[in-house]
Amino acid sequence: MTQAQNNPRGILFILLGMALFSVQDALIKFIYKDAALYELYFGRTFVALILLLGYLKYSKQKIILKTHYPFLTILRVICFFFGFSFFYISLTYMSLAMANALFFSSPFFVSILATIFLKEKVGIRRWSAIFIGFIGVYIVLNPDFNNFDYMKLAPVACALCYAISMIITKTTSDKDNVYTQMLHLYFGAILISILFFIFTGEGQFNDFTNPTFQFIFREWFTNSSYAWPFIIAMGCIGAFAFFFVFSAYSIASPSVVSLYEYSLIIWSILTGYILFNDIPTPRTFVGVSIIIGAGIYIYLREKTKDQLIATDTPTR
Template identity: 85%
Template sequence: MPTQNKVKGILFILLGMAFFSIQDALIKFIYEDAALYELYFGRTFVALILLVAYLKLSKQKIILKTHYPLLTIFRVICFFFGFSFFYISLTYMSLAEANALFFSSPFFVSILATIFLKEKVGIRRWSAILLGFLGVYIVLNPNFNDFDYMKLAPVACALCYSISMTITKITSEKDNVYTQMIHLYLGALLISIVFFIFTGQGQFDNFSDPAFQFIFREWFTNPSYAWPFIVVMGCIGTFAFYFVFSAYSIASPSVVSLYEYSLIIWSILTGYILFNNTPTQRTLIGVAIIIGAGLYIYLREKTKDQLIATDIPSR
């Protein structure tokens, strides 16, 4: 691989992770002025338009047919509700904590790979997985006498995302990446519309908790303020995906995937600049353990020549 492509790939993955951190920050910034699935719908609609425009301009054929209809439906549902959990967590958790917990996904992917992909995971990687979950425990800092289970939302996101990515390992054999992205976008739009039909008038918004208000708030209560942010969010998310997929296409996944952990660093910086969130020492220790365990799993995958989680973008 040419050195120029390697450097360019690393630059692209760093930019992609930076854009994702900005997107997350925008969600955290406007969650009190929009409903969760209104935001999800708008962001996805903009992203779909930009993706279709890109495919048209690059004269690539838009393929909607999938060779794995049932797996595709299940993958779309897992991905949609996974990131619903993540966006909900941003209403009460710092960007750094949410993203650190999200990066427990390689541990889940490794576990799921042993079950569904028949990958062999040895004692060293099992030890790394356990160590990684120890890092998750440290970040969560649970008080079992009064534990707030809402703190597990990013971990639930990681689990749903891992299921989705495990399915992607199978569907990628015949469905191309753009077809799979369109499926995710169309599925998200359809599910969001269902939520609008049943909750869009705010008929279930009887909660005092900000997270549940975010879920069940009436749609379009402040469109002149919220929707410019939502449109920008959709554009930023599209650029993030563009940089990430470009990085994976021009450089070796074994190189660029390591730099996805920069998302945690970007989240710490963004959280500090925009929300004055400073990670605690305990959080930083937990983050270091999660990253260390994730990197070790990555190295073992490459040593054993098993492509479990490292050849697929994290978002």
């Protein structure tokens, strides 16, 4: 079947993948008071790694760890790891919908970075869409400059780190296949998490009363019987989400299915309302609409110019 014929199936897969990512985020928000951030990161990634290795063995695909771009691979792993650290941290004090809406500023950063590092030409229309998109980010943040809480920028920091990793992916994908790059991310995340365990795992720096900082520096394995079933479920859900997303990009047109990644915001609104009774404010809805609109316009311009930068690789 052609990509066009597979597009409906690809759209279904991307919708399922985004729904699972929203559930994964909800689980993080649900248990952050009962686990340490990097304990959670370690467990989630370890489970996902086991499932990925099992899939590669089952499908008889060769496991390749060697990279043709060692420096860029290390940089990508670091950016991805700390980027999603910022995102997970934001879930401790921010609604699912707001965190994911701010994360979707990543196409704006990707377009900006592409002009610098990939020498892609971005015209006045896309620059205008980027500017308008950041207005949407401003509306969602609703900053009070007299007493601005910089922690609100955590999902935006995630978006920037993610954009850097995607620009690197654009370069490394010509020689390193997608599974090799995923293995790098997983092994890198496990290694960095273990380093955090060595230096902070006994809670020696946890002198904070703020729940967010307690989440970052809490002692590991203090409530394993309660937290780890959620962490294992999180790893399984994340792995299946990746499977659906990468399957969507494999069988359908990336320029079609990428648009449906914005459904993550809708799923996050629904999940947040059902599980946490979070109802976005009208201001948040306005900002989200502007971010989505600007992102879609950037996609349309990239497709017109045949410069798919921000929309030909899956999120997360």
